[in-house]
Amino acid sequence: MTFMEHLPALQVVVPMLSAPLIVLLQPRGLAWAGATAAGLASFAIAIALAMAVLDGQTQVYAMGGWAAPYGIALEVDAFSALVLLLVTGAGAAALLAARVSVDRQIEPERQPLFYAAWLLGLAGLAGIVVSADAFNIFVFMEISSLASYILIAGGPDRRALPAVFKYLIMGTIGATFYLIGVGLIYMMTGTLNLADMQARIGDVVALNPILVAAGFITIGLALKAAVFPLHVWLPNAYTHAPHMVTVFLAACATKVALYVLIRFDSMVFQDRLSDHEFQFTLFALPLAVLGILVASSVAMFEGHLKRLLATSSVAQIGYILLGASFVSEAGITASAMHMFNHALAKGGLFLAVACLAFHFRDLRLSELGGAARRMPLTCAALVVCGLSLIGVPGTAGFISKWLLITAALESGLWGWSLVAVILVSSLMAVVYIWRIVEALYFQQASAEGDTSFAEAPLQLLLVTWAVALLNIFFGLFPHLPLALANGSAALLVGGAP
Amino acid sequence: MIPETAILTAICLPLAGALAIAVAGRISPNLREATTLLTAAALIWVVWGLLPTLMAGGRPAVEVSEVMPGLTIAFRVEPLGMLFAALASGLWLINSVYSIGYMRGNKEKNQTRFYVCFALALAATMGVAFAGNLFTLFLFYEVLTLSTYPLVSHKGDEATVRSARVYLGVLLCTSIGLFLPAIIWTYMAAGTGDFVHGGILAGKLEGPAIGLLLGLFVFGIGKAAVMPVHRWLPAAMVAPTPVSALLHAVAVVKAGVFAITKIIVYVFGIDFLFATPSSGWLLYMAAFTIITASLVALRQTNIKRLLAYSTIAQLSYVVMAAATLKPLAEVGAAIHMVAHAFGKITLFFAAGAIYVASKKTEIHQLRGIGRRMPWTMTAFTIGALSMIGVPPTAGFVSKWYILAGAFEAENLVAVFTIIASTVLNAAYFLPILYMAWFEREEAGAKAHGEAPFAAVLALCITALLTLAFFLFNGPVIELESQVVRALPL
């Protein structure tokens, strides 16, 4: 086998096997360097994979040399490549920027464990994405979940602990629901491989278990993905996590669960079960719409910067689900694009928050007065990413809004009212982003009155700006993610092989 | 310079200028302002260099990126855009001269941010002017909104921030809530958003849908300030006067009416729209705005707010002219953009000069000010006369064309509106002139002279331009006639 053929396995193996090595790297800084190297390596692998699947080919890898359905197969197609890009990209970028911020929030002797957990999280998420085996997805889902519990529990504040405990409980329930669903499908089809399931599920006569399985899997993954109203774990967890962890997780963790949801549903169920498309729409569409509206409204009145952004994530997850709920090629394209673009925007925003945290211990909006004077570059980056979140043309966020609206209009009768929902929530986004902008730029500095110029450390600032510029770049030249998103849609609903 | 390169240069130059200004601002104010002037001058050279090509009938175009299939960032220069770009770039230079006087005279804070954002706004204006399709237009339209926000909120105190919130809120709400769906609708119906002579929607839509789409466009383009989406314009008056002068008399508001005109001419096509009964409401809406805004202006006591409402009325002239859907009126719409720009920028310059010299902002304070500031008030008088439409000023020329178009269309509402508004214009401007020149100053008033030289110089130039346009408008009319030449005149 050539090196290129090994890439799908290496995507998981590289960060995973680096983790134990990191634990051994006790001297300060070395653990970070090792983890960053591993993160960058896996990002490079993801890029190589994306290039390899651009022409519509699927990279298949038989683990242990055992072909599916007997062994576990890894498959990388356009959709997985897109999600891999954002997972590894977010992981690597956040690691690259993490050092100074983590030094302030995690004691040096705990850092090797922290970075090891980070790499495990990265490996787990990547493992979910590349896997083509339902049970294997569960295993890697657990790796990534455990890792994210650890990372969030590293939060400096004691409130991180109850938050992460809630996440742990809800996450475990979600994973177990998924496991029950997979068990029921396995019971009726005798296989765990997704493609094999797709092929065999049509032959199942007794549909009760399959329907219940679909319900369990959808709800379990929706829990993991923080789909409204199952999102209650998310705002606190993201708020109290260490800043860099928020960057990493907010950019990709929930999206991977959504990825599995979309892939599982459209591959296994929608293809063969009559009426399932309708049922899926019936389930997902109202939740998506409610999530968008409710979470956006909550965000408008939220006073804490991080929690505001975290709440907005719930709304953005609604967008992704909304696209998927159309069960059309345009819808999936919009969904996939929004995954990518939201990761860019939210990642950038949280990076800027991490910068701000260097001089503002309290991240409530009311305490951020004078920030623009002290940290002009950080604030400018934050504004750029905020505009992308709103969906201003010229930024990445606009592309996905455009696709989403087009998909909504194509979806028929309710199209215009859905467009209205999208637009109204965009305006709500204007409101909550502008509350941040006004706090940063126009609010009087608090009593301490230190208004000297004091930017965040260069390393962090550079990464923040790189992400901010990517938001603009992908708003003008979105060809790569768009090609992958179109490929995914063709794969999932277009009936292409 | 090759026209294609010139287009891109015209957009990138102010961007590069903004960067240079930011850097220069860290070194010295003189260098910063020199950079601004240099950039403005260079921009004029680039933009005006395109004129001969246009006069000769050339339509240079360039495509930058195909963002999504069918959705491109592309530029195409045509007479309307050329006129707008030439106007904005030319006035930027004069405005920069004025700004230097004003900002220094007032000892404003954050001057670097001011000049940087100004340059960014100009880049966006160039983008709007040269946009070759709806998407590109929308892109730069939004950039223009966002880059002017820091200018409006420049002062930074609570009242200003609240007004700036209205400014941004109205403009973004309308553009995201109405303009964007209209664009997407157009793309879905026509399969393209390119500006094409004769429109792209003929045969693609029918019945009331056309009127609805037109409504989405007109109210979505909040910058045109057609009532009831005009609220942002008075709110924007909290900005420093150079901003009000160039942006809220020229660049931003003209971007709005320009976009509407362009959409009517190149997306709907005037013939198609004329044949559609459901689009008639636009003219009445514009007429209503003209009259109402003029009436509101009558009651204003603050100079800048009066000018703002006057602007709202004058903008609707352009919209009404465009909505008359007759070739002469379309030419009139284009010319009125120019005429109003010269006149209104003069008025704002004058108002700013008065503020710098005497800190006066209210109309009743202007008694006898003509004797203290003769240059400024002469310019103000010329500007006011142009607003009313008295010869020999620019305002007369454009009103003439619009009126001619209205007669051609046999639209009595339009004719009546023009006459009535002329009377109203006179009713709110003439008392000010009378007060300034013929009444006595209140006793015990503080003595003051003219504003700084740079400011006075700028407003004299624009006043002269207002007069000059009455005499030398041939090339402009010839250029704009190209917009409708394919149609029977």
Next chain:
Amino acid sequence: MKLLELLGYYNYWVFAVVLTVGLYAVIRKRNLIKKLIGLSIFQSAVFLLYITMDKVEGGTAPIIQKGVPDQVFSNPLPQVLILTAIVVGVSTLALGLAMVVRIKESYGTIEEHEILGAD
């Protein structure tokens, strides 16, 4: 109804009941340790679901003895999956308990409502 068939349904229903009992504890109890106990019951129930489906009538554990022809084996695959799931369960539990210990130290209580009241 054959006894095995009854047992089949019974196994399944016991799975459902135990699952619900576990979930009930997770949702309803405010003591964090009790929640975790509930969670572990909840997970154990799933083991029962999988193992129930591996049984083949007259089969034995899937260990092949040489020289014994025509053996019937129960299905080995669900067993493998559950081996994994058991370990995953205990791992989650350990992590959860570690958090509970820290919560107790920083809040002085492990009752959910008291913790929420403290911040």
Next chain:
Amino acid sequence: MIYVFALFLLTLLVITAVAIVRTENLFVAVMLTSIFSLLMAANFFILDAADVALTEAAVGAGVTTVIFLSALALTGDWEKPRPGGRTVALGTVGVLAMLLIYASFDKPRLGDPEAPVHQHVAPWYLEKTPEYMDIPNVVTAILSSFRGYDTLGEVFVVFAACIGVLFILGVKPARQTAAAPQPVSGLRHHLIPQVVGRLLVPFIVLFGLYVQFHGEYGPGGGFQAGAIIATGVILYALLEGEAEALRAVPRSVLLALVVGGALLYGAVGVVCMLKGGAFLDYSVLAADPVFGQQLGILVIEAGVGMAVCGALLSIFHAFAARESMT
């Protein structure tokens, strides 16, 4: 007859579960959980799942209980009652139960050889295991080779839990709880546990090693062995005190075991890659593919055993050390 026993066990299982939820004494609840696991293990055994039964007994009844108890020692035994308003919770779980019972009416009956699970994939394993790797225990074959990648993931789950507990409990305790320092001498002064326990420890460890290396032939393997050996050492720690146990197996050794075990497993995979096969394709390890498979299985099982044993002990010590700190 055995099925009647199964019915009895299952009934008992439900009763135990309900009792666990109802009791307010957490110590009792934990003990009942242990019994619950044992009942579960017995039931698994009846259903022909010997490997799972062994694991459930070792992990569920043994290790879980110990960890629960060490946490309880730090947090207190009693749960505060919650009055009234259980309708919402009951409603939610009621719907869930209905859904599951609804699903049950279409499922294949227990033991039906024609059920899909017995028709597809599984027969292939039973048929091909002798041919490809020639070991009797098909469960081990699947676990470590056919689905070896899952098992690698599982090792990393354990690894994650281990570093997680070390990470979370790695902070110096904030001295908010005013608990008296615990005696650290274990059960040294209790004669009978002392004698019996000491006698047991070597046998438990020996049994663990047997399970480790016998995994290919009978029920057992790395997980079970790791858990059993860990239990043995924990018993030693309970008898002699935690410090003594740490002297026998220091923390650094435990960490090395965890890291070493995980890396050993991974390294086997990488070596397979380097020798031209897919990741974890043991056939390329030796000239004879069957021997290669056997070798690979042996090594990775050792890795699993090391990692699990080290991780469980590290977790236990992290809790126990906390106890002596506060």
